[in-house]
Amino acid sequence: MSVVKINALAVPAEMREELERRFSNRAGMVESSDGFEWFELLRPVEGTERYLVYTRWRSEEDFQRWQESQAFQAGHARAAAEAAQGQAAGGQEAGHGHGQAAGQGHGHGQGPAATGAELWSFEVVQSAGHKND
Ligand code: HEM
DSSP states (O other): OOEEEEEEEEOOGGGHHHHHHHHHTOOOOGGGSTTEEEEEEEOOOSSOOOEEEEEEESOHHHHHHHHTSHHHHHHTHHHHHHHHHHHHTTOOOOOOSSOOSTTSOOOOSSOOSOSEEEEEEEEOOOOOOOOOO
């Protein structure tokens, strides 16, 4: 059974562009991770202010393996480095609650792009799709 893992990011309005820029330059390593099925970066339009990083995996184990992998670290290397820099400069901690070393936060000079991150987990009960692009 596939699982969906959504990282919900709180992003101040003035940091949205920066966040999207980071994602457009992302490592792209997640695509080649074993058990990876889908990724989307979702920009909020109505009903929430949070960006969602949607990922879908063949199994919980595949997701866990990716999170512990070099690919995850590489995908968050800049975020982690900039967070460390932000802290050295007295920047804020990103303040999300899931103790991974990479992506612990990601301040960058003017402050973190996301001020918080929350990981949501789901099991896929049903799905259907048709992609038009
Ligand atoms: C710990 C809090 C986290 C924060 C603040 C965060 C933020 C970010 C940011 C800013 C990027 C863009 C790349 C960069 O700047 O280096 C990124 C990449 C990414 N994040 Fe996170 N992230 C976190 C944890 C997670 C988790 C738990 C997931 C699982 C759903 C996830 C999924 C992804 C994916 C799939 C990418 C693209 C990586 C690639 O292309 O290989 N992130 N994240």
